[in-house]
Amino acid sequence: MNLMALTLIILIVSWEYPNKQGLGCNVISEDDTSNFLAFLQELRSHEGAQNLTLSAASSIVPFAGPDGLPSKDVSGFAQVLDYVEIMNYDIWGSWSNAVGPNAPLNDSCALPANQQGSAVSAIEAWTQAGLPANQLILGVASYGHSYYVDKNDAITMTSPQASSAGYASPPGAAPLAAYPPFDKAQQPLGDSWDSNAPAGVDLCGNSGSGGPSGIFNFFGLIEKGYLDVNGTALPGTGFRYDDCSQTPYVYDPQSQTMVSYDDTQSFAAKGKFIADASLAGFAIWEVAGDSRDMLLDAISSAIVKQ
Incomplete structure (x- = not known):
C-alpha cells in the first residue's frame, strides 16, 4: 500500500498503555511494547511513510516493559516516531483519596504522599529512557475535576491568601x-x-455506576459562575493557587463543590517549562474547552517569550 496515496500526512497512534490494563478487561502481554515498536517499524518501512508525521500518545511514564514496569530504554x-505526546492530566480525580491537581506541572516539592506524577517527572522519565526532549509534546488540559468537599474541610483561615509567587x-x-x-x-x-x-x-460488559463525570471545562467554570469572564475567581468563592503544582x-460554598483546573497563570507556567526544557510543543485536550482563546494565548505567549 502507498500511504501517501491516501493523502495521509499525520498519524497519531493512541495505544496508551501497552502491557497495562486500560479498560480493565483488555488482554495484555509482556510483549506488548516490543510488538508496538515492531508495528511502528513495519509502518515506517512502507512506501511514502518516511514523509509521514507519526506520533503516539502516552501516559506520564514510558511504555511498560515485560515486567510491567516503565521501560528504561x-x-x-525515537527512531520511528516523530513525537510522543505526554498526557499530563487526570493525575488526580474522583478515584483519588484527596483533592489534588488534575495536571500538575511539578510535584517534587509536594509531600511524598502527594507525588503522583507531573510534567517535570514525566519529561525526566522519558528523556532518561532515551526519547529526546525535542520529540516530546506536553499534553495540557482545558478542563478540571470537581469534588464534593464539606465546608469544614475546604475552607481554612490559616491558608495564605497569596502564594509565594505573588498570585493573590x-x-x-x-x-x-x-x-x-x-x-x-x-x-x-x-x-x-x-x-x-x-x-x-x-x-x-460490566454494569456501570452512571451519573456525572464532574468535569468542568474552563469555559464551563465561567458559565457556571465560578470565574468571571477574565477567568478570575468571583467574590464569594473559595480560591487557592498551589505554587508547587x-x-x-x-470552591463554591453553596454546593460545596471544589474544582482543580487550569487557568492562564498555570498555562503560562507550562509554556515557560516547554521552552526551558526544549520540548517540541504542546497539545491541548481540548481546544473547545477554552474561553476566548485565553488559555491558548497564555501558553503560546509564554513559549515565544523564552
Whole structure:
C-alpha cells in the first residue's frame, strides 16, 4: 500500500498503555511494547511513510516493559516516531483519596504522599529512557475535576491568601485547604457538557455506576459562575493557587463543590517549562474547552517569550 496515496500526512497512534490494563478487561502481554515498536517499524518501512508525521500518545511514564514496569530504554521509538505526546492530566480525580491537581506541572516539592506524577517527572522519565526532549509534546488540559468537599474541610483561615509567587487570591475569595478529603458518594455535576446519564453497560460488559463525570471545562467554570469572564475567581468563592503544582482551585460554598483546573497563570507556567526544557510543543485536550482563546494565548505567549 502507498500511504501517501491516501493523502495521509499525520498519524497519531493512541495505544496508551501497552502491557497495562486500560479498560480493565483488555488482554495484555509482556510483549506488548516490543510488538508496538515492531508495528511502528513495519509502518515506517512502507512506501511514502518516511514523509509521514507519526506520533503516539502516552501516559506520564514510558511504555511498560515485560515486567510491567516503565521501560528504561525507549530509544527505538525515537527512531520511528516523530513525537510522543505526554498526557499530563487526570493525575488526580474522583478515584483519588484527596483533592489534588488534575495536571500538575511539578510535584517534587509536594509531600511524598502527594507525588503522583507531573510534567517535570514525566519529561525526566522519558528523556532518561532515551526519547529526546525535542520529540516530546506536553499534553495540557482545558478542563478540571470537581469534588464534593464539606465546608469544614475546604475552607481554612490559616491558608495564605497569596502564594509565594505573588498570585493573590481574588478579593472576597476565602482561602482553601490543600489536599482536603472529599465525599466520593456525592459526585458534583460538571458543566453543560457533562451528563447525568443513568447506569449502563461499559465497554467491558460490566454494569456501570452512571451519573456525572464532574468535569468542568474552563469555559464551563465561567458559565457556571465560578470565574468571571477574565477567568478570575468571583467574590464569594473559595480560591487557592498551589505554587508547587502550578494549579488553581476554586470552591463554591453553596454546593460545596471544589474544582482543580487550569487557568492562564498555570498555562503560562507550562509554556515557560516547554521552552526551558526544549520540548517540541504542546497539545491541548481540548481546544473547545477554552474561553476566548485565553488559555491558548497564555501558553503560546509564554513559549515565544523564552
